[in-house]
Amino acid sequence: MARRSIAWVKDDQQGAEFADVMIIRGRLTAVGTAIGFDPVPYRLDYKLETRGRFVTSGLLVNARGEGWSRRLDLRRLWSGRWTARTKVRGEVDLPAPGGDMSAAGGWTSAGYGPGAGLRGPKCAAKSTCPRRAATCPPSSPRWTATLPSLH
Numbered sequence: 001m002a003r004r005s006i007a008w009v010k011d012d013q014q015g016a017e018f019a020d021v022m023i024i025r026g027r028l029t030a031v032g033t034a035i036g037f038d039p040v041p042y043r044l045d046y047k048l049e050t051r052g053r054f055v056t057s058g059l060l061v062n063a064r065g066e067g068w069s070r071r072l073d074l075r076r077l078w079s080g081r082w083t084a085r086t087k088v089r090g091e092v093d094l095p096a097p098g099g100d101m102s103a104a105g106g107w108t109s110a111g112y113g114p115g116a117g118l119r120g121p122k123c124a125a126k127s128t129c130p131r132r133a134a135t136c137p138p139s140s141p142r143w144t145a146t147l148p149s150l151h
Contacts, residue, residue: 068092
C-alpha cells in the first residue's frame with residue numbers, strides 16, 4: 001500500500017490543489033480540495049475511486065462559492081454504463097454540472113442552473129439507444145441520467 005499527500009499550484013497561478021492519494025492492490029482512491037479564482041472564486045472537493053486495474057468506478061465532486069453550490073456524482077456500473085447525478089443550489093454563471101452530456105452517447109443538457117435537466121438520447125441507430133434518462137420537473141434542481149458505456 002502506498003499513501004501520498006500531494007500539493008501544487010495551478011499553472012495559471014490562480015489557485016492551488018491538495019490531494020491524499022492511496023494505492024493498494026491495483027486500486028486508487030484520491031481525496032482532494034482545489035481552491036481557485038477563475039471564472040469565479042470557488043472551493044472544489046472531490047473523491048475519485050477506482051476498481052481493480054485502476055478502472056474508474058466513481059467520482060464525487062462538490063463545488064461551492066458565494067451564494068451557490070454544485071454537486072456531481074458519476075458512477076460506473078458493472079455493465080460499463082455510467083450514471084450522473086447532479087445537484088445545483090443558488091445561481092452562478094457557469095455551465096451545468098457534468099458538462100456537455102452530448103459527448104457521452106447523445107445525451108444533451110436541457111439547460112443551466114436550477115430547474116435544468118437532461119433530455120433523452122438522440123441515437124443514430126435505434127438499436128443502440130441507452131436507457132431513457134429521467135427528466136425532472138422544471139422546479140427540481142436535481143437530475144439523473146444513465147449514460148452508455150464509453151469503451
